[in-house]
Amino acid sequence: MLTRSIAFVLLTATTVWLCKASPEIRSSGETGVSMQLPARVEHFVGTPGKPDPAEVAILPKDTEFAKMSYRREGAAPLRDDIAHVSIVLAGADRRSIHRPEVCLQGQGWTILASRVLPVNMEGGRNLRVKDLYLSKAVPSPDGTTTRIMRAHYLYWFAGAGISTPEHAERTWITLRDNVLSGINHRWAYASVMGLVTEGFSPQETGERNRTDEETEAMLQELIRELAPKFQKEFMLPAP
Numbered sequence: 386m387l388t389r390s391i392a393f394v395l396l397t398a399t400t401v402w403l404c405k406a407s408p409e410i411r412s413s414g415e416t417g418v419s420m421q422l423p424a425r426v427e428h429f430v431g432t433p434g435k436p437d438p439a440e441v442a443i444l445p446k447d448t449e450f451a452k453m454s455y456r457r458e459g460a461a462p463l464r465d466d467i468a469h470v471s472i473v474l475a476g477a478d479r480r481s482i483h484r485p486e487v488c489l490q491g492q493g494w495t496i497l498a499s500r501v502l503p504v505n506m507e508g509g510r511n512l513r514v515k516d517l518y519l520s521k522a523v524p525s526p527d528g529t530t531t532r533i534m535r536a537h538y539l540y541w542f543a544g545a546g547i548s549t550p551e552h553a554e555r556t557w558i559t560l561r562d563n564v565l566s567g568i569n570h571r572w573a574y575a576s577v578m579g580l581v582t583e584g585f586s587p588q589e590t591g592e593r594n595r596t597d598e599e600t601e602a603m604l605q606e607l608i609r610e611l612a613p614k615f616q617k618e619f620m621l622p623a624p
Contacts, residue, residue: 429455447476515550535581544570
């Protein structure tokens with residue numbers, strides 16, 4: 386009991402010292418992203434979207450949203466690839482940024498697997514993203530049966546000059562930079578989602594028939610083309 390009491394006193398004293406010794410917390414001065422998604426990148430054409438009303442109602446009022454559906458045109462009608470892109474930018478209230486696993490499960494998706502993927506960016510750099518492999522029961526066109534739809538959901542968190550696919554790492558970076566540098570990151574959360582259309586007709590999905598591997602490759606290609614257009618960490622200097 387005495388040892389535990391001593392440890393508590395030392396922890397309290399250390400916390401107080403860190404609070405007094407650390408610099409005054411300030412804004413990071415700029416966000417890590419631009420909230421203007423381009424209408425076109427090299428192989429994809431975008432259509433603007435709107436945030437879900439439930440998303441707007443739940444998140445703090447100063448949360449900012451950018452939504453776009455991107456289509457990679459195929460060789461024939463209903464042979465295209467479609468991916469849905471979302472950026473959520475926190476305001477003063479940090480509750481805007483959260484683990485997407487909770488929201489996806491609330492939307493009826495089951496998370497089958499989770500892993501971190503490196504997306505190879507121009508210049509030899511990697512952008513680490515979290516890949517959630519999802520499934521959901523969907524009704525058949527006639528409504529008599531249900532089938533399993535699968536999807537890949539790739540996401541990451543972006544701060545000023547830094548990014549991470551891990552919620553715990555983001556929390557640690559926030560604490561570290563608050564204490565050591567006085568920086569209060571205004572985090573953004575970016576996500577790219579695509580359906581695995583294998584087993585569904587193009588007339589049902591509006592897309593070409595695409596396997597797991599093809600869907601993941603398509604999403605990585607979009608991230609490679611799109612991230613340098615909105616994430617300042619990967620933006621190329623003007624010529």
